[in-house]
Amino acid sequence: MRFVLIKKKWILIGAALFALAGFGGWYYLNPLADTTLKMENSSMNLEIHMVTGEFKSKTADGKEIEAYRWDPGTIYIPQGKQVTLNIHGVNGNEHPFRIEGTEIKGVVKKGSKTAIPLKFEEEGIYRLICDTHSHHGQGVPMVAYIVVD
Template identity: 45%
Template sequence: MQFIVVKKKNIVTWLALFVVVLIGGFLYFMSTESEPAFGFLQDSKSEDVRDIHMITAEFTMTMENGKTMDAYRWDPGSIFIEKGEKVNLKIYGINGSEHPFYIEGTDIRGTVKKGEETVVPLQFDKEGVYKIVCTIHQGEHHQAPMIGYIYVD
């Protein structure tokens, strides 16, 4: 009979220790500066700014007649932002020496240079589709315009 009582005390002790470690681990991870992977654990601060990363990319194709065709693009070509959300669009120049750009419907202009990162703070008050357009790679003299799309809803 005494043997059974000792086992029950050990089980209760181990269970209590497990609960303390579980609660301690949860409190530790909640107190760190890292962002949780699950949205319901995240503290929703109005000053949170989301980073969206984009690059400049180039594609070259040789056609059957031997002529080459180049196409530049923003990659990803489409991004999605909530109305009123604060975003840092971080564009890194990979291909092309520079890409002067503007975002239609805004006063935002800038230049992405090869080997550098350009940070564009964004916050849209109106829903819609906004185009980010490279001024060098647009128009009739380029086979494929360099246009990206920012969807705001």
């Protein structure tokens, strides 16, 4: 009886290892299984997604305050790589924007996606600025940081 239990145990362990090895091989060889893992060594275009967000609150005296933001507020882009920044308009009717230090300008509209092709040859930090919400008199400036390294 003990021999049969030991044999079943080793059969189960062998089957589990076989299944694990099979899945690992499929995962490693399948180009769609993990595109981020294979992105580094391919010519595929890297895509980054961002949304427009809004915070609203009231002060103790009833005054309404609001702040808009890009989310995430900081993105990282490899130097010299082609990247598409997709910004999805969620809050605010529209956000005309510019990327400081470049000629890139555009508008993100509520309910739409704005695709921005990017390729930075120089390292640095570039600011994505909403021109509607860029001044301190309008609340908190709507700025995101693009870190190129």
